[in-house]
Amino acid sequence: MAHMASSTLPPLTVGFDLDMTLIDSRPGIHACYTALAERTGTYIDADLAITRLGPPLEEELVNWFPAEQVPAIADQYRAMYPTIAIAATPALPGAREAIAAVRAVGGRAIVVTAKYEPNAKLHLEHLGIEPDAVIGNLWAEQKAVALREHDAGVYVGDHEGDVRAARAADALSVTVATGPFSTDQLGALGADVVLTDLTEFPGWLARYLEAPRA
DSSP states (O other), rough: OOOOOOOSSSOOOOEEEOOOTTOHHHHHHHHHHHHHHHHHHHEEEEEEHSSOOOOOHHHTTTTTTOOOOOHHHHHHHHHHHHHHHHHOOOOOHHHHHHHHHHTTTOOOEEEOSSHHHHHHHHHHHHTTTOSSSEEOOOOGHHHHHHHHHOSSSSSESSSSHHHHHHHTOOEEEEETTTTOOOOHHHTTTTTTTSSSSGGGGHHHHHHHSSSOOO
């Protein structure tokens, strides 16, 4: 469990998911799926696909393409992504302030995401969000490897997979209802903390750091 930074305790490290936690990636991903459908001549319901963000790209593509084609199609999508999706994708409310709140208490903020790492970095650079580290290509329990490596005591996400990631890393699971799950659903999934969105994160962090812990 994380502790407030001091001369005797390690600095707090907070991990953040990317899609639908820090950024609203729906417009960019919708545009990318639409372009992919046009280029491949394969029907993709982009409206449906953007309701299922969180898991790796391949898990969505298998709904639209034969399994043996998915690796090549995924490569095509990722190559198209920078020119189509980056500029169309805004930060979610409170994203910059959440990173700043961690820094303000002497902590480190890292991003751990299932997104292809180069594209994750392009999103953050475009939006002027500068975490201490960005680790991509990890989903659910796989994220725990990076969270443990960086000694993250808190992981913030929007998806069931993010709750599982925090559990596997023995980190506090903080969730925001900006993705596919409601506050009630996130609570039922076992999240330790459920926030409406990241605008509530700085206030929560201040309370968390003030609370006595064993």
